[in-house]
Amino acid sequence: xxxxFAIACGLAGAALIPAAAFAESNMPQLRVETFASxxxxxxxxxxxxxxxxxxxxxxxxxxxxRARETRIGVDREQADELRKEAEAAHLRASEALAAARADNxxxxxEAHERAAAAFRAETQRLQAALDNERVEAxxxxxxxxxxxxxxxxxxxxxxxxxxxxxxTSVQIDDAALSGAVAQAxxxxxx
Amino acid sequence: MATDNSANGDAAHGPxxxxxxxxxxxxxxxxLDLSFTNSALWMLIAVATIAVVFGGGMRRRAIIPGRWxxxxxxxxxxxxxxxxxNVGPQGARYFPFIFTLFLFILFGNLLGMIPYSFTYTSHIAxxxxxxxxxxxxxxxxxxxxxxxxxxSLFVPSGVPVVLIPxxxxxxxxxxxxxxxxxxxxxxxxxxxxxxxxxxxxxxxGLLLSAGLGFLAPxxxxxxxxxxxxELLVAAIQAxxxxxxxxxxxxxxxDLHH
Numbered sequence: 001x002x003x004x005f006a007i008a009c010g011l012a013g014a015a016l017i018p019a020a021a022f023a024e025s026n027m028p029q030l031r032v033e034t035f036a037s038x039x040x041x042x043x044x045x046x047x048x049x050x051x052x053x054x055x056x057x058x059x060x061x062x063x064x065x066r067a068r069e070t071r072i073g074v075d076r077e078q079a080d081e082l083r084k085e086a087e088a089a090h091l092r093a094s095e096a097l098a099a100a101r102a103d104n105x106x107x108x109x110e111a112h113e114r115a116a117a118a119f120r121a122e123t124q125r126l127q128a129a130l131d132n133e134r135v136e137a138x139x140x141x142x143x144x145x146x147x148x149x150x151x152x153x154x155x156x157x158x159x160x161x162x163x164x165x166x167x168t169s170v171q172i173d174d175a176a177l178s179g180a181v182a183q184a185x186x187x188x189x190x
Numbered sequence: 191m192a193t194d195n196s197a198n199g200d201a202a203h204g205p206x207x208x209x210x211x212x213x214x215x216x217x218x219x220x221x222l223d224l225s226f227t228n229s230a231l232w233m234l235i236a237v238a239t240i241a242v243v244f245g246g247g248m249r250r251r252a253i254i255p256g257r258w259x260x261x262x263x264x265x266x267x268x269x270x271x272x273x274x275x276n277v278g279p280q281g282a283r284y285f286p287f288i289f290t291l292f293l294f295i296l297f298g299n300l301l302g303m304i305p306y307s308f309t310y311t312s313h314i315a316x317x318x319x320x321x322x323x324x325x326x327x328x329x330x331x332x333x334x335x336x337x338x339x340x341x342s343l344f345v346p347s348g349v350p351v352v353l354i355p356x357x358x359x360x361x362x363x364x365x366x367x368x369x370x371x372x373x374x375x376x377x378x379x380x381x382x383x384x385x386x387x388x389x390x391x392x393x394x395g396l397l398l399s400a401g402l403g404f405l406a407p408x409x410x411x412x413x414x415x416x417x418x419x420e421l422l423v424a425a426i427q428a429x430x431x432x433x434x435x436x437x438x439x440x441x442x443x444d445l446h447h
Binding site: 026027028029030031033034035036037038039040041042043044045046048049050052053054056057058060061063064065067068071 | 206209210211213217222223224225226227229230233234236237240241244245248251252253255259262263266285286287289290293294310312313314315316319320377381
C-alpha cells in the first residue's frame with residue numbers, strides 16, 4: 001500500500017520538476033525503498049509531537065491566557081469601580097468646598113456686620129457720654145462763673161467800703177453799696 | 191550528517207548528496223524496511239526541540255510573560271488566528287492538529303538550515319504523507335458532517351446549467367490534485383533552496399581551485415543572501431501548508447463555496 005502510494009507521488013514529483021537532470025541523476029527522493037521508513041518515523045514522531053502539544057503545551061498556554069484574561073477583566077472592573085469612587089469623592093469634595101466657601105462668606109459678612117454694629121453702638125454711646133460730660137461741664141463752668149462773679153462783687157463792695165471808710169470816714173449804706181457795685185459790674189460786663 | 195560517500199561515488203559530491211537517506215540503525219519488520227535513518231533522527235530532534243522550546247517557555251506560566259513565554263504565546267496566537275480567520279469557531283477542534291502540523295514543518299524547515307543537517311521536509315514521501323493525512327481527514331470530516339451533500343462541493347454555486355458538465359470534472363480534478371500540489375509545493379521549495387545553496391557553495395570551491403579565488407567572495411555573499419531568503423521560505427512554506435490545510439478544512443465544514 002505504502003509502496004504504491006510512494007510510487008504515485010514519486011511519479012508526480014518527477015513530472016512536475018522541470019529539471020530533468022534531477023530525475024536522471026538518481027534523486028534520493030525517488031528511492032522508493034526509503035519511503036516506508038520515512039513514513040513510519042513520520043507517523044511515530046508526529047504522533048508523539050501531537051500528544052505533547054495537545055496534552056501538555058496547549059492546556060498550559062490556554063490556562064495562562066485565560067488566567068490573564070480573567071486578571072485583566074477583574075483589574076479593569078476594579079479600576080472602573082475605583083474611578084467611580086474617585087469621581088464621587090471628587091464631587092463630594094467640591095460640594096463640601098463650595099458649602100464651606102459659602103459658609104465662610106456668610107460668617108465673614110456676619111462678623112463684619114456685627115463689628116460694624118458694635119462700632120456704631122460704641123460710637124453712639126461714647127458720643128452721648130461726651131455730650132453729657134460737655135453739658136455738665138458747661139453747667140459747672142457757668143456755676144463757677146456765677147459764683148466767681150458774686151465773689152467778685154462782694155470783694156469789690158468790701159474794697160469800696162474799706163476805701164471809702166479809710167478815705168472819707170463815711171459809713172456807706174450796705175444796700176446802696178451792693179446796688180452800685182452790681183450796676184458797675186453790669187456796665188463793665190457790657 | 192555524515193553521508194554514505196562510498197555507495198554513490200561521484201554523485202555523493204553533487205548538490206543532491208544532502209538529500210541522501212542514510213540508515214543509522216537497521217530495523218526490518220515484516221519485510222518492511224523501517225530503519226532509523228538520518229531523516230528519522232532529525233524528526234526526533236525537531237520534536238525534542240519543539241518540546242523543549244514550548245514546554246520550557248510555558249514552565250512558569252506567568253501572567254506577565256517573559257520573552258520566551260511571549261514567543262510561545264505569539265506562536266499559539268498566530269496559529270489560533272489563522273484557524274479563526276480561515277475556518278471560524280468550529281475549527282477550534284482541529285487546532286491541536288494544525289498547530290502540530292505547522293510546528294513540525296516549521297522546525298523541519300528551520301533545522302534543515304543548519305549546515306550538515308538533514309531536511310526531512312525536502313522528501314516527497316514525508317510531505318505527501320502529511321498532505322494525504324490532511325486530504326483524507328478533510329474528506330472524512332466533510333462526508334461525516336454533510337453525507338451525500340458533501341458532493342455539492344463539486345458543483346460551484348451560481349454556475350449556468352450548461353457549464354455544469356464542464357465544471358464538475360474540473361472541480362473533481364482540482365479537489366484530488368490538492369494533496370499533490372500541497373506536498374509538491376513544500377518538497378520542491380525545500381529541495382530547490384537547499385540545492386541552490388549547495389550549488390553556490392560548490393561554485394565558490396570551483397572558483398578557488400580554478401585560480402579565480404578573488405571571485406569566490408561574490409559566491410559567498412550570494413550564499414549569505416540566499417540563506418536569509420531560505421529562512422524566509424522555511425517559515426512561509428510552513429505557513430502556506432497550514433493555511434491551505436485550514437482552507438480545505440473550512441471547505442469540508444462549510445459547503446458555501
